[in-house]
Amino acid sequence: MTENLWPVAQQTVAATLSWWIARHVIHHHQPVFAPITTLVALNTARGGRGTNAVRFVAGVVAGVLVAEAAVALLGPGYPTIALAVFLAILAALVVGGERVTMAQAAVSAVIAVGTGIQAGSNRVVDALLGAGVALVFSQLLFPAHPLALLRRAESGTLADLAEALALTVRAVDGGDAGQREWTWEHLRAAYARLAELGEARADAGTAARRSPVWWGRREPVERESRYAAGLDLLGASCLTLTRTVLALDPGRRADFTPAVAELSRTLRSLAAAPGDHAVRQRAAERALGAAALAPALADGEAAETAAAATGVTMVVLDVLAFVGVPADEARAAVRARTTRVRVGAPPTLRWTSAPRLGGGSRRGA
Template sequence: MTLAHKLTPALSAAGVRVGRGLWPVAQQTAAAAVSWGLASAVTGHQAPIFAPITTLVALNADRGGRGSNAVRFVIGVILGVVIASWATDLLGHGVRAVALAVALSLLAALIIGGERIIMAQAGVNAIVAVVTGTQAGFARVIDALFGAAVALVFSQVLFPAHPLALLRRAESAILADLSAALAWTARAMAAGPGDSLDWARGPLRAAYAQLAELSEARDRATVAAVRAPVWWGQREPIARECDSAAQLDLLSNSCLTVTRTAIAMDTGTREAFAADVRELSEILASLVGNLDRRAVRQHAAERVAALARRGAEAQAWWPAVELLLFDILVFLGVGPGDADLIVRDQHTDVRVAPPPALNRPVPQRFSNRRSPDEKGGNREGDHRGTWKARRAPRRRGS
């Protein structure tokens, strides 16, 4: 393999990262320049370096957490400077004052929450304030306040995080991993008894790891709905999408059940089961990056219903598939009662509720293709406290 062939994947990945990062880089560059200019013009500081530093640190975070980053940065700066002022009054500017200021600053940061950024800024600013003097330290506090104000304007007013995009990006990552796990499972089953299903465990582990990120995305989306003025009064669609995202926990467990069921099968049953598992993998893959499109959701639900009609109740493995079909339908927006009937082939009318939408979407990968019929929505997909603790669907004829 030549050097060019070895470098091609790395260069391609770097190009993707640069393409995705151009817009955040442009935002951070503009915000840093505004912070410097504003702090210099208002305060008269010749080099208000802490203003753009605060802005960059605040905006260099995941969307939905940038405003919190700005506030935490300023809290850390204030803690460090105030405690350093007290330490220098007590012990002067020597090593003992540095040690005391750092220790008390870190302890104070732990008391108010222990976020890493607060601890780091408290400790750093305590050291700088002891060495350079508290007057310069309080000047840094003023600069940091200007930087945080600019970061808040950029992150909460001008370019707020899109709550639904945050959720759907995390949902798509999980669906991609679950699809890969089912695809590996189908491939191993079709290959015969000599092929192992161990390959499916990697994507499944990745999907479970992504569930933690999905939980964080749900928190960030909720915070964005509260803090960004553009989303005020639109919490209902965000709450609906959060409820839908919670269904992925159950869907992941169902995928694991299907994979474990496949491991216990004999050779003949594996080959018959492989086609159904492959179909399930393709259904999940079709949703990746398309969760804001009602037509794609509807088509996926119709494929699930068709697969349910083809199922044979004589097969011992079919209940595991039925459970996964039910979870997919509910995630797509089908009511749990209708989903139960569909997987038991007693209901042929498959209707997916419109995906939640916000009135003024920020351009995002998952929110820029919304059609008029996707506006609004209902709570047909809200299924909390229903279906009696997710019992397994009854087999046809039962």
């Protein structure tokens, strides 16, 4: 709740400013659409607000232009509205097909045909004004911090994967009864998080490219984004580990419980501060310790047991890749059953090294 107050305050001030400019600078008698544009543009995930503003304006312009063409061709009337809406949505599809663009194109076409072309032209002016205010707030005054976007998404993903492995341990400890009560629905949140992580990576990249505050300092963001991309592999490895362990005979499942439980605790500790060097170092050591807890395979061991052991190894290697351990060093440490491995410092990106554009707080927009 508290973390949402700052974005709400920004939207409130920005919308009020849009209204004031439309009323007292441009002298609109009904300056409604300018603050609406600002609110819609800013009412999205941090890092995507500038893009949202551009998409909104593109939809409005497309809708008004199509409406003018439809009125010139057919004159006012129901067929004109139908044609204008149809063509406006098609035009929005051509320029990107985002839902906000399509919706604004259709709405603008209806307004332009239904209330007159002048109303449509005023809406374009309002959209440009509202989007301009949103861009100033989101890109100059309160730009999103790209690494903060990534780290929040990483934390949520790691926490859910930790819970997924904890559920696996509880299912094993519960025996056949635990197996019956456990379902794949329990893992849905963990893998839904991976989609959100992909969106966060895209938003972080957009923020780094388009906000003047971060121009020329994209390397740390790109490096952390590559680490975050490895969580997709970690998610797949956790799923494989869960499937292979639960497929074992009851007597053999319990042999893997210590390793799976330790991996769950490792991911949970890493989720608490994924950008902290010391936390990453401890997570790497704990993951290697979990690999040592997996039972050794005897000659002629069943394929199912070998698959479960491989699942443990894959989770460990993916954890090490996320915290920045080179692949060859990670594999060597697993083979040697050692916890001695060195984790490099995670990427950093500080506000203080950027020029102070526009003044004000540097809390992410």
